[in-house]
Amino acid sequence: MKILVSAAQIQASVESLAAQIQEREGNRPLTVIAIMTGSIVFLADLIRKLEMPLRVGVVQTSSYRGTARGPLAINAGMMPDIAGRDVLLVRQGGAVRALADRCNHRGGPLHRGALEDGCVTCPWHASRFRLEDGSVDRGPATSPQPTYDVRVAGDRIEIRSAASRPA
Ligand code: FES
Numbered sequence: 190m191k192i193l194v195s196a197a198q199i200q201a202s203v204e205s206l207a208a209q210i211q212e213r214e215g216n217r218p219l220t221v222i223a224i225m226t227g228s229i230v231f232l233a234d235l236i237r238k239l240e241m242p243l244r245v246g247v248v249q250t251s252s253y254r255g256t257a258r259g260p261l262a263i264n265a266g267m268m269p270d271i272a273g274r275d276v277l278l279v280r281q282g283g284a285v286r287a288l289a290d291r292c293n294h295r296g297g298p299l300h301r302g303a304l305e306d307g308c309v310t311c312p313w314h315a316s317r318f319r320l321e322d323g324s325v326d327r328g329p330a331t332s333p334q335p336t337y338d339v340r341v342a343g344d345r346i347e348i349r350s351a352a353s354r355p356a
Pocket residue numbers: 292293294295296297311312313314315316328329330
C-alpha cells in the first residue's frame with residue numbers, strides 16, 4: 190500500500206488548523222459540527238487541541254441507496270441549536286436575511302459593516318457577502334458566509350440553521 194499522506198503530516202495539519210481556530214476565536218464558545226461518519230477521527234483529534242468551551246454536533250448525510258445514487262439526505266437530528274450565536278438580521282425589501290455575524294475570513298463583526306447593493310461589507314478587510322445567499326461578492330474571504338433560514342411569524346423572527354432543513 191502506498192502512503193499518500195503520512196501520520197506526521199496529518200498531525201501537523203490538525204495542529205495548524207487548531208492554532209488558526211484558536212487565534213481567530215479566542216476563548217469564545219465554539220460549535221463544531223462533524224459530517225458523519227468520515228470526519229469523526231479528525232474531529233476527535235482537532236477538538237483535543239482546542240481550549241475554548243466547545244459544543245459538538247453531528248450531521249449524518251447520505252446520497253446512495255444501495256449502489257444507486259439518489260438525492261442528498263441530511264439527518265440533522267443531532268445538531269445543536271444555534272441559541273446564543275451572533276446573527277446579522279437585515280430587512281431587504283420584503284424579506285429578512287440572516288447571516289452569521291462573524292465574518293468567516295478573520296471574524297470581523299458584520300453588524301458593523303456597510304449595507305449596499307444587496308451586500309454587507311466586513312469592516313475589517315472589506316470582504317463583501319451577498320445578503321441573499323451569503324456568497325462572496327468580493328474577497329479576501331473565499332468561502333460563503335453561513336446563512337440561516339428565516340421565517341417571520343407575527344412579531345417574531347424565527348431562524349434555523351440551513352443544515353437543519355428536513356431532507
Ligand atoms: S475579517 Fe472580514 S474581511 Fe477579514
